[in-house]
Ligand code: 5AD
């Protein structure tokens with residue numbers, strides 16, 4: 001592509017969290033609205049958007065190696081735009097270090113992507129990392145098509161300032177999107193084919209707004225309003241902070257039939273000293289008590305979490321506290337990470353940075369415990385009959401893949417279509433999926 005050509009084809013590559021997946025979809029819609037078409041797998045695009053993640057070190061390094069890999073044999077490159085949290089945090093450095101990058105756009109400014117691409121195509125490199133996000137959502141096009149399971153960002157940013165985390169700096173302060181906009185967008189997604197919506201936010205359960213009658217509402221109120229959309233069958237949300245699990249939301253897990261029995265509620269560590277140093281506003285005990293209340297409202301709820309091993313100063317005994325907490329909870333699944341010092345965060349300069357081999361060993365032990373519990377959870381589901389939302393074809397002829405209410409992948413065979421909600425008996429469990437036998441299709445699914 002010559003520098004004055006406007007790109008005709010694009011590819012958006014998203015890394016990191018589900019909020020980036022959502023942002024990536026919205027960027028694709030923006031570029032589509034300009035008449036650009038997405039390239040198919042393997043084809044070269046005129047414009048490549050790298051929608052980046054800054055949460056851990058490796059993620060940042062990956063951006064630079066990806067930029068390098070986009071170079072063609074003749075030394076030229078497609079028009080490269082770096083979006084997402086690395087763009088926000090290190091935009092200037094990227095521009096200086098990678099001349100082939102022509103656009104740097106932060107997560108709150110990507111509604112300007114088409115203009116910036118046009119500028120770059122005309123030969124002027126463009127950077128935009130303004131916050132906050134109010135203008136962005138208003139400027140995005142209407143949503144038209146959706147898969148059976150859709151993401152909807154309802155809240156962005158974080159005010160919690162956990163001492164290891166860059167999110168409050170890259171995504172900015174907590175901002176809730178307005179109730180009416182969210183109900184509208186959910187309806188559009190459902191009209192476009194969505195049967196399940198996962199509400200997204202860095203602290204999704206800190207969402208607050210005013211409902212249709214002008215009353216103050218939290219996430220429970222929003223989920224209640226969304227449950228009134230008839231063709232919407234399932235509602236999920238992620239990621240939650242324990243401090244924002246209010247009574248109404250806990251109760252909603254027992255009363256809102258469309259709210260799925262799955263909760264991603266990161267605890268990060270099991271030692272109270274470490275939790276305090278992390279600036280988490282809970283202790284191991286208060287977290288466990290909270291889970292008791294949630295389980296009282298919804299006994300079959302599947303729990304998920306995030307863990308960090310090797311936070312500065314973490315001793316062997318403190319790490320054992322985390323293993324004990326895992327034993328006490330019995331997670332259905334969880335994510336675990338080695339602590340990664342992020343520039344500008346308080347933890348990065350704390351004493352007692354843990355040696356890499358110690359982190360490796362702790363991570364292995366932690367993941368062994370989590371894998372054990374995940375398999376146990378899946379095995380305990382065998383014999384249950386549940387609804388499965390059909391998401392895609394499986395690897396074998398006639399096989400389909402979908403999700404149980406507890407977010408387990410389930411494969412089965414039968415005459416169904418993508419987007420159907422079917423009744424399946426779970427008959428066999430592996431560590432990452434279950435196989436089932438279809439019982440009967442649900443009426444009206
Ligand atoms: N190092 C390792 N893990 C981190 N996370 C956030 N920041 C860091 C960091 N500096 C993890 C937390 C969070 C998840 C999204 O990523 O567990 O919940």
Ligand code: SF4
Pocket residue numbers: 158159160161162165166167168202203241
């Ligand atoms: Fe980061 Fe903590 Fe905010 Fe989660 S709650 S985004 S870990 S600062």
